[in-house]
Amino acid sequence: MNGLAVDVSGLVKTFQVKQKAPGLRGSWRAVWQPAVKEVTAVADISFTLEEGEILAFIGPNGAGKSTTIKMLTGILYPSGGQASVLGYTPWQDRRTLGFHIGSVFGQKPQLWYHLPAEDTFRLFARIYELDMAAFRQRRDFLVEAFDIGHLLQIPVRKLSLGQRMKCEITASLLHRPRIIFLDEPTIGLDVVAKQQIRDAITYLNEEENTTIFLTSHDAGDIEKLSRRVIIINHGRLIYDGRTSALKRQYLTRKRIDVRFAERLNGDELILPGVTILKRGTYGLKLEFDSRAVPVEQVVQQIMAVKPTQDINIADPPLEEIIRDIYQA
Amino acid sequence: MNELKFLRTLAGINLASAMEYRASFISQIVGMFINNGIYFVFWLIFFDRFGTVRGYNIGEIYLLFAIVTLGYGLAYMFAGNTGGSLAYLIAQGRLDYYLVFPRNVLLHVVFSRMVVSTIGDVTFGLIAYLFTGRFHPLEIGLFLLSAVFVALILVAFGVMAGSLAFFLGNTQYASQQLNMTMLTFALYPNSLFTGAARFMLYTIVPAAFVGAVPVRIVQERNGLLLLGLAGVAALMWGLATAVFYTGLRRYESGSAINVNV
Incomplete structure (x- = not known):
């Protein structure tokens, strides 16, 4: 059982x-009468x-995602509340915790820009006090897994974004x-x-049972990687559940x-609650709320209009669902 | 021990990064050597004309320059992220990078930057010492040890100057100015200052411990004063550590995109 x-x-x-x-x-007024406002970035999340x-x-930009990660990695002290990561309080046990956590900030590279990635790997071996033989074994394994062997001697500044990110994760x-x-x-x-x-x-x-704490604006990352989603907005937790449940709960629209x-x-299909998104010479793209109009009913109506060659029923992309939740 | 190994690796990677651009690397070192030389020549002309100034003659100036430039060079060759650079990192929220690693964050930040031109300072300091004519092994030993303590004092002062950014916001230029003030006052004959100015040089901007006191240590072969200088260095490191970590609790991070060079 996992802890x-x-x-x-x-x-x-x-x-x-x-x-x-x-x-x-x-600006002049601010020099003499500085005004400061307290802004809550993370508000009582559990x-x-x-x-x-x-x-x-x-969560959307400014929702408090990065601030939360920064508190969980010991970068920021919280203004209130408790957090434990692997049994450690991040802002108190920052150094000890540092040996057990890894972090990749897409916009804050860790690799030394003018040097080949291999040099940063060696520095990291010192930072994490790795045994050199164990370090070489692990490095070789990751280099093969990410297929970056040919990149190790090239200064990081010369790598493409994708190549660099693979080296960052390594x-x-x-x-x-x-x-x-x-x-x-x-x-x-x-x-x-x-x-x-x-x-x-x-x-x-x-394979390694590594816990993954992922933030992304890419719905593909969320859909393909995680079974669980937490959504925060304005610093508050607004959804915590399975990705599939998120789709079911918020996904009543069908296409x-x-x-x-x-x-x-031109006028074959007129159904209450069904919107025609696109009309072609031989095809239609429809959207409807499955709570108002059952799927079977819409399909039956379509079949009654003309003989069909192909029919495809789909959920809207996760990205649109998330956008709707943010906007709500 | 692990910390020392780590700092040694960090110094190596800094040097490797600096040497990536050969022309810039060499020109910075040579440029700083010439820059120090010009300043030095100014004093040579000055003392050639006036002989002595309040007890300082050209011999003391050679020694003063040798100690201050060697100390400054040693400090910034290894620990370049102090003063304005440190304030910039704090104000821009760029300490995040250091805070996720299991290392002493202050040492990691401070030792993560090498100011290449200071290799020119170190070279200049050593050559300037040759002009003092003080080749007794004890004097050479006291000179080198004093320079190490001067480096420690300069770094500690720079940490405090840079840490102002935790409390006052972006103090990059003010912090840089404080570091320059320290260096400028250290390079003047201490006997020029009296009263409140002299008091200031032993307290708020302790430039006397970077210039005048080490000169006396070598001149008088004064081991006790060297111990005193070591005490000042330890005290300043204690203060710098306290100020930095108190400030770190107020650190607000940021969303700037950063790059390690």
């Missing part, structure tokens, strides 16, 4: 943010995460962390590179793509 990797209770973080009216006059779980921790795994925090690991990557990163994350989780064997005349 708890993360246990968060009533975590709060507030910041003092300087306020200033626009323009030079505002959740737990078991060892070996993959969690997608998502660096963060050298010390076999029990939990890894991935903040936007696929940001800016092409589809091939994204898939390689996702495969690596899946491998780590399945149907249909291709008819005969040419359409």
